[in-house]
Amino acid sequence: MSARVLVGVKRVIDYAVKIRVKPDRTGVVTDGVKHSMNPFCEIAVEEAVKLKEKKLVKEVVAVSCGPQQVQETIRTALAMGADRGIHVEVSGKDYETLGPLQVSKILAALAKKEQADLIILGKQAIDDDCNQTGQMTAALLDWPQRSPEDGTFASEVNIEADKLKVVREIDGGLETIKINLPAVVTADLRLNTPRYATLPNIMKAKKKKIANVKPADLGVDVSSRLEVLKVDEPPQRQAGVKVETVHDLVGKLKEAGRI
């Protein structure tokens, strides 16, 4: 099989870190905070590497957009089994406003340039929860897009005779679909359990190539049409009140003007 898979990976604030809003209310604090690969992207990488191990694809290319630090994220993908990486350099103000639309334009351009047959992405990123990039990329390329929905069991992604076979868990049971390649697949949480990037693989990954590309080289304009006006913490949860009898409850509700 000569298929090539493009996997998008995003560097996000680690899921266990407590987020703090910047004092000037323009965003959240990111400097020095622990970052790691988006958990959904880890699953995407794992799925791509599994396909390569089943010899259904020939090459896995990991892509990330951002400043210098995203190279660590690409290295982790390389350590998990990707063959080479592409770092799309976006920094400063452009990086702060980078969103699904620009990323999908970049991925679409790269897919054409690299002649990828399959794009696997995480379903959403845990920092913005947009769940848009996969769908937008497919639309821009005019490719089919599917999300192998999870359930209690891991679902499957397979390549059979130039078509992508996806097994999804739905309410009524299992649904098997065949999609034409090339296609975009977005990975949800229980698709697989990502492997650890072990130290010997990290050392080997240092020798794998990461190419540097600028969005302008791909003919993509990363300016944003969205402007963030303000970022605020969610409102503090107010303490509840315990009441002893139904009378009290009715009384309190009346007090609050609810009845």
Added chain:
Amino acid sequence: MFPACRYSLQARRCVGALKAVQAEHVAPQVCSTRSSSSTLSRITTHYSVYPRDKDPRWEGVEMERFADEADVVIVGGGPAGLSAAIRLKQLANQHEKELRVCVVEKASQIGAHTLSGACLEPTALSELIPDWKERGAPLNTPVTEDKFSILTEKYRIPVPILPGLPMNNHGNYLVRLGHFVRWLGEQAEELGVELYPGYAASEVLFHEDGSVKGIATNDVGIAKDGSPKDVFERGMELHAKVTLFGEGCHGHLAKQLYKQFNLRGNCEPQTYAIGLKELWVIDEKKWCPGRTEHSVGWPLNRNTYGGSFLYHLNEGEPLVALGFVVGLDYTNPYLSPFREFQRWKHHPSIMSTLEGGNRIAYGARALNEGGFQSIPKLTFPGGMLIGCSPGFMNVPKIKGTHTAMKSGMLAAESAFSKITDENLQSETAGLYIPEYEEAFKKSWIWKELYSVRNIRPSFHNYFGLYGGMVYTGIFYWILRGKEPWTLKHNGLDADQLKPAKDCTPIEYPKPDGKISFDLLSSVALSGTNHEHDQPPHLTLKDDSVPVAQNLAIYDGPEQRFCPAGVYEYVPLETGDGMRLQINAQNCVHCKTCDIKDPSQNINWVVPEGSGGPAYNGFSMIV
């Protein structure tokens, strides 16, 4: 049984096989007695207590490890480890020699497990990197004001800090140590050091002649009950000519090495304290960057060693770093260092600074107090100990970073000359470098620690704190530690607890949610997390001891001294009796439990790499 030599080889083999079969039958019985003594599932499932070669679930699992060679491997990416790495590469570049230096660090990024006040004395830094200012070292807050006071419940008695007293901080800098360590990491990488954060050294490897061969990193993919998961992978072996151990205070590999090489045969046992710290953004009107405040006294009684620090940092926002230290030789099992810290913040002089402010970070770590008397032997075949791991903290100054860095540099210098010596004939496969210890004894670390050696032990008198202060005034300030005697410590911290029935419980005030807080919300601010499906890394040698001894005699002190709420005694589902619940995910890697457990039953081992707290410069700001 039978004298085997009388029989043929075949017969001997049969006898051997029989013995093996008998042994197999014996082992399950032993296991079942262990589990039936506590009629519940096992608390400890770690392979260091239940070896995998006897565990049927591990049959057929590939246990071969990938191995790689370096010239020097350094365990721990803290001030000592990174200074050693930098020094090694500086020497290698200077003498145009190739040297492969690898640093393994359990935190996911360099600096994420670093916690300290911190007030840095830049002496070692200026020796290591003289142009640190031009290179952008984050030493942004020189000390401008120095205050020391004795607190009573309502009042504050200022104590003058005369020049020459160890608490004098003129010339020092208030830093966010995690950021400083991160900067050191960048300097090291520039010089070509290989840094591997996220990989913990979990095992020391030995040559056949008993010298240290290197380390192995942690295995990954072991489930909570100790069985292998699908993603199980063995750790990797890193072999080196010499291995430097810079794990910080009470390192778990160092604990093994002390026993293996009898490094503590000629010194006193190490004594410790626990330091708890918070970072606050305060009202700008109350902020005085460069102000350093220390206090002793309330809320601790005169016989419990401890005190506080409050530093105003100059890093853009009105930040203060404040914390509380309690000596772990305290005797009352009802004492909770965390709650003493929270209580202390309500003192009028402290509350006035914090009112209107916002707490943004929390953390805790054990620190050394043994000083000069507790310095072990520092070198052994194949390895050396550096930094707070053997323990070079200057206790009255409460500074250990500069001595840790200097020890790393000395180790690097002696290792370099040995490794590059072409005529070297070593007796052991791992290099033995006694030159490190000799250089150490001639260095300023030795002189400094010698001069303050009697200050901490001077607290062990009837007047406690006040006796200690009088002693310091006379013998340190006037005589500079030249008195000919050396006072002893009191023995192991773990042996100091009195039984609960002989002590009075302490009534702590409830946290008010504005100045003082409860434990769990504090732990959330440390950002700590671990992969939940792994064996608890707080291992018990014997699962039945906590309820039988710690709870029965000492009322479960681990519920109080753990600053992260890892240990909880909960009622059994059957209703009668209690069991110990270990919430390993909360652990902030402070090591206090390993130190203070009166039964010495708890053995802290390293969890899967990247787990643990996520301190950011020990703060979380822009």
